Amino acid sequence: MSLSSLSSLSFFRSLRSNNRQFAVVGLGRFGRAVCMTLHHLGYEVLGVDSDERRVAQALSDEIASHALQIDTTDPSALREAGLYEFDTVIVAIGNYVQESVITTLNLKEGKVPHVVAKASSEIHGKLLKRVGADHVVYPEHEMGCELARSLTRPGVLERFELDPDHSIVEVVVPAEFDGKTITELDLRKRYGLNLLAVCRNDQFEINPSPITRLQKGSLMVVIGDNRGIDQLPV
Incomplete structure (x- = not known):
């Protein structure tokens, strides 16, 4: 497993289970x-954007508990808005690299424990890591990979990538495995x-017996x- 994947796993483990408050900077599609x-999962969410129309739309659509229009490249504006008090802030600014990087830097210098940042390119991601982002996501890249896999491997229903070479996947048992035990396979x-x-019987059995027949x-x-x-056979 790569160092980057270990870092990602450590980041998710560090999130406290009782964390009920999140802030999202950037109210574009992502x-x-x-x-x-x-918000629909019941968490307290603060939406933030520099565009007044997006803030108003977020409030109108009720997709966040609160929404504010602020310039997140200004540390004092972040402080006044209470962003430094959140345990987890998601920087969802993908198309404006300078704004994204400066916002991430401000949040980390403001001692926000967990900052997740969206990157639009590999260079963008490296810059975000350099200024302290705890976890960087590439949603367009990840969705493209997921679509390609779903088209070519329809038997794979869910996938969690541990690193570029290893994954945990939920798979439909192929006909070739029917009636065979785990030991035989x-x-x-x-x-x-x-x-x-x-x-x-609609329930997952963890660590099944080697004599279990699929x-x-x-x-x-x-x-x-x-x-x-x-x-794996289709």
Whole structure:
């Protein structure tokens, strides 16, 4: 596992389970989606943008608990708006690199513990990391990869990337595996994969017995090399 993936996992582990407040800077499509999802999940969300129309729209659409128009490149404006008091701030400014980087720098210098920043390119991401972003996301890139995989590997329902080469995936059990036990399949030897769970009666059984027989069309969760995952029968 790469150092970057270990850093990402450490970041998510560091988020406190009782954290109920988030701030989202930038209310474009990505920022609105983050606000809406967090708000609907019951979290306290502050939406922030320099565009008064976007702030008004966020309030009108009720996608955030509160929304403010401020210049996030101004540290004093961030302080007055209370952004430094949030445990987690998502910088959703993707198309304005300078504004994104300066905002991220201001938040980290303001001692915000967790800053997640959206990057529009690899260079943008490196700059965000350099100024202290705890986690950088590339939503366009990730969605493109996910679409390509869903088109070419329809049996893979969900995927969590540990790093560029390893993933945890939820897979539909292929017909070739029907009626065979976990021992007989020997996924580790054939594909370099470890089976974490199988779905039986709509419930996942974690660490199933080696004599468990798989049924086609049911679900299993495996972890391992992406090349092995791609070699699984359809």
